[in-house]
Amino acid sequence: MKRKQLALALAVIGIGAHAPFALADNAGELDRVEVTGSNIKRSIKQEKALPVSIIRTEEMTKQGFTTVEQVVNSLASNQSSTVGASSVQSVSGGAAYASLRGLGSQYTLVLLDGRRVASQAISGIATDLNAIPLAAIERIEVLRDGASAIYGTDAIGGVINFITKKRVDGLTIGGEALSTQHRGGNSGSVNLLGGVGDLSQDGWNVYGALSYQKTQRITTPERSFAYKNLTADNLSPAVYPANFIYKGNVYNPAAPKCQPPYAQALDANSCGEMSTLFMDLTPEVEQMTALAKGSKRIGDHELSLQYLGARNISTTHISPTPLAKIATLVPGDKYYPTTLPDGTKTDGSKVILNARSVPLGPRTTKSTSDTQRLAFNAEGLLGGWDYRGGAVYSENKTTINYKDGYANETLIRQAFKDGTINPFGDSAPGAWDSVRLFGDGWIAKYTTALADFKASKELFSLPAGMVAGAFGAEMRHEKLDSQIQALASNAIGSGIANSQSTSGQRNVSALYAEAEIPVLKGLELQIASRFDHYNDFGNSFNPKVAFKYQPAAEVLFRGSASKGFRAPSLYDVFQPDATTYTADKFNDPVRCPGGTPANGGNKAQDCNQQFMVQQGGNRHLNPEKASSLTFGIVIEPTKSLTASADFWWTMVQNTIGVLDPGAIFADPAKYADRFVRNADGSLDYVKTPTENLGNLSAAGVDLSLAYRFPKTAAGNFGVNLDGTYTSKYVQQLERGGAYYSPLGGWYQNILVPTLRWKHSLAFSWSKANWSAQLVQNYSSGYTDMNPNDEAHNVKSYSNWNLSGTYLWNKKLTVTAGVKNLFDQEPPFSNQTKTFQFGYDPVLADSIGRAYFLKASYKL
Template identity: 50%
Template sequence: MMNYKRKALAVALSLIGSVSYVSFAHADTSDDSAGTLDRVEITGSNIKRSIKQEQAIPMTIVKTEDLAKQGMTTVEQVVNSLASNQSSHGATAAVGASTGGASYASLRGLGAQYTLVLLDGRRIVNQPMDGYAVDLNAIPLSVIDRVEVVRDGASAIYGTDAIGGVINFITKKSAQGLSIGGNFVEPQRSGGKEKQVSISYGYGNLAKDGYNIYGAFDYHKIDPIYAKDRDFATNITQYTKLSPNSFPANYQNAAGSVVVASSYPNCAPPYSVPVVDAKGHKYCGEVASLYPGITPEIEQKSGFLKGTLNLGEHQLSAQYMITQTDNKTWIAPLPLGGQVTSPTAPGQSPAAGPFPVQGRAVPLGDRVDRSIATTQRLQLNLEGLLAGWDYRAGVGHSQSIVTHDLVSGYISGSALQNALNNGFDPNNPSAAAWGQYSVVGQIENAKSTLDMADFKISKEIWQLPAGMLAAALGVEGRHETISHNYNALATDALSTGLNQTTSASGSRSAQAVYGEMDIPVIQHLDANLAVRYDKYSDSGSSVNPKVSVKYQPTPQVMFRSSASTGFRAPTLFDINQPTQTQLTGDFYYNPISCPNGVGTNCSKQQQNLVTGGNKNLQPEKSSSLSFGVVLEPIKSVTLSADLWWTMVKNSIGTLDESVIYLNPAKYANLFSPSTVTPGTVNATATTANLGNTSVSGLDVSFSYALPKSSLGDFVVSLDGTYISKYSLQLEPQGQYFDNAGRYFNGSPVFRWQHNLSLNWSRGDWSAILAEDYKSGYTDAMDNHMVKPYSTWNLSGTYTWNKKLSVTAGVRNLFDQLPPWSNQSYTTPQGYDPRFADATGRAYFLKANYKM
C-alpha cells in the first residue's frame, strides 16, 4: 500500500507499519527548516527526540501521497484503508439518518468515542450532530503530508478519549511556488463520478528567508448512486422490508390492525405489491428499498492558510483551516405512518373512525435532505528552545456548525390532516395536488466549539550509564460547548424522525497536568514512564499512568511492551443529547399488545425509539496491555507482531433497537404506548453506562524489499489485525456477549482485516498493486454468513522533471461487489453499506503540476 524504504533495525523497531522513521522525520527536518527542529515530537510521546531515535509503542505511519496514488480522494478513505480501523459510521450513514454526513474513525472497532483524532498534534472540535468524535470530513486531504497512528492506549499522554489509540494528521510544514492538481474518477456503472481540483501557493524559504506562508484550496464533488443502478441493492428476498405505508394507501381500524386497501390486490408494482401476512391481513406493501440513493451527493470545499516565522531559536506559526461539506441524500417517498387520519376507510363504517392512514406521498417523489457541515480552526503556535529546553505552546479555537434542510418530498402534518378532514384522497396521483401541502427549509442546526491552550517542555536532563534520561512536563486547558436546536418545522413536517424533539445545550471546562520520562535502564533496555491528571468540571478527575519498555538484545531482535490505564469522561453529547423520538430501522410486533406476535390484531411495523442524553452518566475507566516483537533477520526484511488487550469499564452507549424489541419481557420497563402513532409503542434508549467491554487481538506486519534488478525496485508489504475476542455487556453486571466475527448490537466486528501491497519503482516510473481485505462474519439473522470482502487497487505513476506527475489506475480492479447481507439497520438494503463500497470498479486519472 505504501512505498516502503529499506532501513536499519533501529529505525524499523519503532514502527508496526514498516515505514522508515527517517523518512517521515525528514518531513520536518528538510533544508527548508530551522536548526532547532532537528528534534521532532512523535505522536504518542511528548518528548522531542533526535531523528535517529525510536520509541517502543506500536505505530503505523503512512504517506498520503502513496494512498492518493491508489485513487483515494478523502480522509475517510485513507482511514478506512488502515487494517486497525473498523469504522461503522461513514458518509453513507447519512442516507436515512440525521448524522450531518459525518464520518468517524474507530481503532480496534471499539468505537469512534475511543479514538482521538488530532491535527498537527492538537485536538479538533467534535462534530455536534453526533458530538462524541471528530468528523473526518473536516480534514482536507490535499494539505496532509502523512498520518501517524498509535495503536495503543494513550490516555496518559493525550487524555480521556485516547483509550483505543490516536490518529494524528500532519499537515505539510511549508510549501513554495504554485501547485495545481486534479483528479477524476469514472465508475464502470452509473453514478458515483468524482471530480477534484486543488491549488496551492507558497512563498518564502524558512532556512534562507526565515519565513514561509502558503495557502491551499480544494474542491471535491461526488455524484450519488441510486438503488436502481445496483442490482445488489434492489434484490428482493424474504428479508426485504415491505412497508405497510404504501401508495395506494392502507388504513388501520379502531383496533390498530392493517385493513385492506381499496385497490388490493391491484397495488402498484414493482414498488407496491400485494401482501398477505402471517395473520391473514391483506394489504399493499411498499418496497421502500427500491427508491433511495444508496450513497449521497457530496460537495466539499476547503481552504487552508499557514504562516511560519523564525525568530532566532524560536518559531512562530499561525494556521487557519475551513472546510464545508454539503451532503445531499435521497430516500423513499414520505410515509404517513398513521400520523394523520381519514374520516373514512374502505370497507369500514365511518362511525368506527377516524382511521390512521398508512399511505405514502409517492407523487411528490423521494424525500431529499441536505446537511451542510462547516468546520473552522484557528491555531497559534510558538516553539523552540528556552534555557536549553524544547518548548511548545499554543492557543486555538475551533468550531463546527451543521445545518439540516428539507429540500423536497416532505409534507406539513397539520396541512395534510386538514385536507384529509375535508375529503382529500391519499390515493390522488397528482403531484400538484400533493404539492399544496409540501414544506421545505431548515429544521435543525447544531454547533460545537473548542477553545484550547497548552504548554509543554522537554529535555535530556541526566546522563545515566546507559544513556541520557529525558523528561517532559506539560499543562493543558480546554473549554467546550455544544448546542442542538429544532424549530417549528421539525415538529410539523411528517416523517423527519424529529416530530418529538427538544433542543439542548451544554458546556464544560477541563484542565490537565502531565509528565513523561524516557529512562535508559541498562544497555539495550529502555523504559518510558508517563502520568496525566485530568479534571473535568462535570465529571470529576482522574490520574492515569502508562509504562512502556523496549528491549533490544541484538541488532536483529527487539521486544516491546506497554501497560496503561485510561479515563473517559462522558462527552457533552453523551450528557446533553437532545431527546428524539424516531422510527425504528426494522419492523417489530407491538410488545405491549402483541408480545412475541401473539394477539388478535398483530402485524409487524416500524415502532418508535426514544433517544437522548443522560446527566447522571459515570466516567468510563480502562486498562490496556500490549506485548510485541520486531525482527529483521536480513536488512531487506522486517516482521513484527503485537498482542494487545483493552478493557473498558462502565461503557457509555445506547441499547440497539433490536436488543430491546426482541427481548420485550426483559426490557418491559422501557416500553410505553405512543401518543402520536396509534398501534405503536415507544422504547426508551437514552445514553447509559451499559457495562464492560473487553477486546483483544494481534497486529502483524511484514515488509520485504526484493533484491535490486534491471526491472526496478520491488517492495512487498502487509499490515493485518486479528480480533481474537470482543466481549461486551449490555447492562451492568449482565451477561457477556461475543461480537467478534458476528453481527450483534447493530454492527459486526471483523475478525481479520489486512492491507497487502506490491510497490514498484524504476526511474521516473512507479506502480502500486494493493488489496484491502475484510473477513466474513455471521449476519444479523438466521446465521447467514456474509462472505469476505476484498478489493484491489492498481495504479501507475510517471513523474517528469520533479514537476509534473500523472497517475492512472483502477479502483476495485476485479469489480468486487458488496456481499449480500440480511441486515436491516440501514436504509439501503441487500448489503451493508457501512463496510462495502457500492461503486464497484472505477477508473481514475490524477495529475499534479508544480511551477
C-alpha cells in the first residue's frame, strides 16, 4: 500500500505520466529516495517536483522494443540524428545516440546508476546506447532540463539515467522472436536473469544478467519504397564494366546495353551504376550483454560492486568500391580501347578509367564495439548525513574491420595498368582476388575513470520547513587512443584511407553544492552550483536555480534557470583526419560553374559529382557556453487525471560541429580556402574540419497527460500522452553569421530537419492476469530537402504497436503483439544525405509490420 501511495504522490506532483508504472512495485520499503535531478535524498513525504519522466522498461518491452535504442527513440523529447541505420552511410561503429530536444547527442548526458559510461571510441562524443543492457534495466529517468550544475558541465540538453535492478531473487529465463511481414529484419533474443540473497533479511544479494540478440539486415531490394523512385539521376559514372574518358567525353564499350539492373545506360555512349541497389537499409546486428552485481548491507551502509560487459557487432553492406580516375591507359596498354562504341577508331589519346569493383562484391564492414565497466558504490548514513561515493572504470573499444569487397588502391591501379584486370569485361580467374583488401582498419579505445563522493542532510529549520543541503566532489580522467592500421591507407572508399593515428587525454575535477529551501508554505527553491576544472580548457562555474510552488493540492508550478559549459570532447579535438565522399552531388565551381564544363573541365569528372571531403579534429576550438530556462505547470483536478506542460528555452554559444559541404559549394568565393586542388587543377578534396560554427537557440513545450478511467467489470482502462512541440530552432553556420532554421524542414540541403511535434499516445487495459496496450508513436511531417520537387513535403509518420500480455501463477509471462500494426511505409523523402534512398532512415523505420512473441518464466 505504501508503494502505491508513493507512485500516486509522484504522479500528483508531476514527475511524469509514466511514473505510476515506474515505481508501483519496487521491492523493499524505502525511507529516503533519490531521483534524477537532485543530489539530495529526501523522505517520501518531502519528494520534490522535477521535470523528470520515469519509464518502466517492462512497459516499453511490451511494444516489442528489444534494445535501449528503440526505447529512447520512442521518447517524445528525443530526436536522435545517429541511429543504428546511420552506420550504413558513415563510419560510426554501429553506434546509436540519444539527443534530447534534437540539440545533439553531445548535449545529452547518459548515466548508468547515476554515473558515466565511457563514450563510444569511434564517434567519440557520447555513450553508445547499445552498451546499455535493456534486460537488466528496471527504469529510465529522463531529466528534460539542463543539469550542468548537478551532473557535469556537458548536461546542457538533459540527462538520461538508466537504473539497474537493485536486487534479484530467483532465476528468470526469457526470450523473444520477431518476424517481419516483408523480407529481412527478423530478430530473436534470449536472456537469463538470476540472483540469490535478500538485502533486507540476509543483508546481501548477488545477481547476474545475460542477454543475446541478433537482427537480420534489410537490403534495398527487400523494400519497394527504397528503390521504386530511382531514376537516371541516381546513376553513378563509376561503373562496371568501366566508363572511360576520351578527349573530354565519356564512353563505355557495353553502351547502350550495359548490364541492368545495376548498370544502365547514361546515354548512347556510356553507362552508369545504380549503386543504391547494393545498399543495406539497416545493418545486421548482433548484441551480447552481461551484467553482474553484488550488494552487502552492514548496518546503515550498503556496498556494491557491479560489472557490465557489452558487445555490439554491426555489419553493413554498401556498393562496390567506386574507382574514379583510377588509372590512365595509353596505346600499348593491354586493354587500351582502340575503338569507340560506334566503331570510330581512337587516335592514341590517353583514356581515364571510371570503374567500380563489382566483381569484388559490396563493401562489407564489420564494426565491433566492446564496452566494459566496473563500478564500486558505497552509500548509507554517516553522522546523520546520507552519503554516496564510489569509483568507476569504463572503457569502449571499437574496431572497424574491412570484411569483404574492398580493393587495395596500390594493387588495383597497377592491375589495370599492366592488364592483370580487364576493366571492360571478364578477367582471368583470381585476378580480382589478387587486389582484394581485408582486415582491421581502425582500432579506437576510449576510457573514463572517475571517483566521486557526495553527502546530503536536512540542515536546519525555517518557518516553512527544513532546509536540505548536499555537497560533493568528483575527479575524472578520460583518454582517447585512435589507431589507424597500416592497411587502411590502401582501402579505397573506406572513409579513412588518408587518416593518421591520434590520441589525447584530459583530467577534470569538480566541486558542487545544492540546497533546497522552503521559502513559504507551498514554495520551495532549489539552488545548485558546480565548479569544474579542465586541465586543457580551464575553469567553469555553472549555477542553477529552480522553484516549486504549490498553492493548492490540485496545481503545481515549477521552473528553473541554469548555465552550462561544454569543453570540446576529446573526439572534437583529436579526431583523426579522414577523407570520404560527399553524400550529395556538386559541380566544381571552377571547372564546371553552373553545371557547364569550363576552364579545362569535363562533365564526367567535374559536374554533378560526389567529391571528396576531409574531416578531422581541431586543437584550436573554443568551449561552448549555454543558458537554459524552463517553466511548467502540473494540474490534477481529479485523482484520475494528471496533466502537465513544461516550456523550455536553450541557447548554446560557439557550437562545435562540421560545416556542411553544401554551404561551401554554395559560396565558393567565401570558402575558397576550403578547396584543395590537384596539379592539373581538378578538385582533390574540400576541407570540413571540426570548428566553432556559431550559436544555436531552441524553444518548445513538453506536454503530458495521464487519465485513469473509473474501474469497470470489463477491467481497468487508461490513456497516456507524452508530446514535445518545438516552436523555435535556429542556428548560425559561422560566428556572427545569419541565423537559419531547420524547424519543420530542411534548410536547403545543409541543416537536417527538426520535427515540430512528436508524441507517444498509449491506451492500456488490464483485468486480473490479462493486460493489453495500443501505442501510437507519431512524428510530424516536414519540408523536404528539395522543396521545388513535386513531392516537396515529407508526410507525417505514425506507427501503432499492439500487444496483449498474460501472467500465469506469477511465474510465466507471455506477450504477443504486432509492431507497425497498419504497415505504414516511411514517407517519401528526396534527401540525399544518406546512402539509403527514397526516405529518411534516421526519422523513419524501414521494418514495416512485424509480429512478435515474448515470454519469460521465473523458476
